[in-house]
Amino acid sequence: MKDKQPYIVCFGEVLWDVFPEGSKAGGAPFNVAYNVHKAGIDVKVISKTGDDNLGEKLRKQIENWGISTEMIQTDKHHPTSTVIAKIDEHNEAAYEIINNVAWDHIEYLPEYNDWVSNAEAFVFGSLSSRNEKTKNTLLKILDTAKLKIFDVNFRPPFIDSEVIKTLLHKSDIVKINKSELRHIIELIGKEYSTEEEAVKVIQQNFTVDEVVLTKGSDGAVYFAHGEMYTLPSLPIVVADTVGSGDAFLSGFISKRIFNESPEEILKNAVSLGAFITSKAGACPDYNYSEFEEFKRMR
Numbered sequence: 001m002k003d004k005q006p007y008i009v010c011f012g013e014v015l016w017d018v019f020p021e022g023s024k025a026g027g028a029p030f031n032v033a034y035n036v037h038k039a040g041i042d043v044k045v046i047s048k049t050g051d052d053n054l055g056e057k058l059r060k061q062i063e064n065w066g067i068s069t070e071m072i073q074t075d076k077h078h079p080t081s082t083v084i085a086k087i088d089e090h091n092e093a094a095y096e097i098i099n100n101v102a103w104d105h106i107e108y109l110p111e112y113n114d115w116v117s118n119a120e121a122f123v124f125g126s127l128s129s130r131n132e133k134t135k136n137t138l139l140k141i142l143d144t145a146k147l148k149i150f151d152v153n154f155r156p157p158f159i160d161s162e163v164i165k166t167l168l169h170k171s172d173i174v175k176i177n178k179s180e181l182r183h184i185i186e187l188i189g190k191e192y193s194t195e196e197e198a199v200k201v202i203q204q205n206f207t208v209d210e211v212v213l214t215k216g217s218d219g220a221v222y223f224a225h226g227e228m229y230t231l232p233s234l235p236i237v238v239a240d241t242v243g244s245g246d247a248f249l250s251g252f253i254s255k256r257i258f259n260e261s262p263e264e265i266l267k268n269a270v271s272l273g274a275f276i277t278s279k280a281g282a283c284p285d286y287n288y289s290e291f292e293e294f295k296r297m298r
Contacts, residue, residue, distance in 0.1 A: 007042035008033075008253060009119040009145075011138060012128030013103045014047040014062070014072065015081035016054060017095075017242065017282065024281045025061045027081070027103070028125050028153050031243040031282040035250030035272060037067050038288050041257070044115060046141075048073040048102040050080035055102065065283075071115065075102035087240050097127070097155055104131035108140050117144040120257040123249070125151040126167065130158040142170050147257070149173045151249055152180045161187040168206040173256070175212045175249050199223050212269070214248055220273075222266045229262045234274040234298050243282020248273030271295040 013027035033043040045067065049055035051074050058080060059069045081101035086094045106128075116122050122145035129135040142148060150171035152164070164187065168174065176184065181199070185192045190201050199211045203223065211223040219232040251272030255265040275294045276284065 005042050006120045006257060007044060007118075008036060008121045008123060008257065009044045009046060009071075009116050010036075011046045011106075011122065011124040011141075012134075013081060013125075014045065014049060014058060015083055015101070015103070016058060017083050017085045019085050019087070023082075024283065025058055026083070026243065026282045028127065028151060028243075028246050029123060030062075031246035032123055032151070032250050032253070033067060034065065034283045035247050035276065036253055037065065038286070038291070039250070039254040040288065041254060043067055044071050044119070045069070046071045046106065046112060046115075048075050048078075048106045050074070050078055050102040051076045052080055054080035054082070071112070073102075073107060075105055078102045078105055085242065087242070095155065097158070100131070103128065104134055106134040106137045108137040112137075112141045113144045116141050117146065119145065121145075121147040121149050121253055123149045123151065123253065124167075125153040126164060127153055127155050127158055129160070129163050129167065135163065139166070139170075142167075147172050149175070149249070149253065151246075152176045152184070153245070154180050154183060159183075165206075168202070168208065171206070171208055173210040173212065174202065174206075174208050175214065175245075175252070177214045177216070177245065181213060195221070196223075196228065212249075212252060212266075214245055214273070220248065220266060220270055222262055222269075224262050227262065229266050231266050231270050234270060236274050236278040238277055239280045241277055242280075244273050244277040246282060247276035268295070271298060274298075 010029040010033040012029035014030045015027040016023040017026040037043045084096035185198050213221045222229040248269045252269035255268045
């Protein structure tokens with residue numbers, strides 16, 4: 001079962017981010033899917049919502065955006081996920097993530113192997129592995145993927161060191177931020193010196209060819225096949241930082257699956273991360289031509 005058009009598969013949480021002003025569809029894997037879809041690339045999402053009003057509304061919202069829900073399961077026993085999001089005076093987001101929700105119980109289906117093996121990339125995060133059910137489903141289908149992209153995305157207290165190590169061993173590309181980089185170095189019992197040396201430790205310990213390090217206002221670094229590519233951040237007016245890292249990863253994937261140059265891959269990632277940060281929410285309404293103009297002007 002092959003699609004004529006290239007597509008990616010995103011695995012993990014879909015949910016409602018609950019802000020003081022209202023709720024917005026989100027979840028790191030879904031945020032990635034949303035922005036990759038905006039680039040004109042087909043996306044499939046493996047997740048689970050509850051058999052409730054919030055689940056029905058979430059599925060309708062996703063379908064209205066033109067993203068298929070055929071791989072999003074329905075759970076009759078656990079509710080659709082909600083996350084209480086708070087934005088501080090610096091426009092930084094903090095999250096209260098409710099436990100034991102529908103996406104914690106994603107069932108393994110044999111057809112996932114075909115979907116994943118034919119995808120250009122398989123994108124997953126660490127949060128989805130907090131529950132045994134979804135973790136085991138993830139591990140079953142991971143080995144069928146041809147390009148495994150791990151968005152580390154630590155969300156305390158849901159961090160299991162052994163699971164993180166397992167996922168790192170199975171990854172082809174790892175995306176981390178500065179604090180996650182330090183945390184990984186600590187959990188493997190190594191001493192942190194510099195960012196560059198820490199990334200080399202991860203690459204050597206887990207046989208990861210590519211690591212993407214996001215540094216917020218200091219830009220990003222792409223370590224690939226023995227080379228290091230750097231790019232500063234773009235000057236913008238920050239609306240909020242919700243989903244900015246997910247947007248960065250979307251920009252990265254949109255060029256990486258077509259094997260464009262590392263410089264172009266990184267430029268697209270940094271540009272899309274900045275573009276979404278200049279707008280409110282993780283999945284703002286925009287036309288891709290609007291982003292292309294934003295990128296061209298920088």
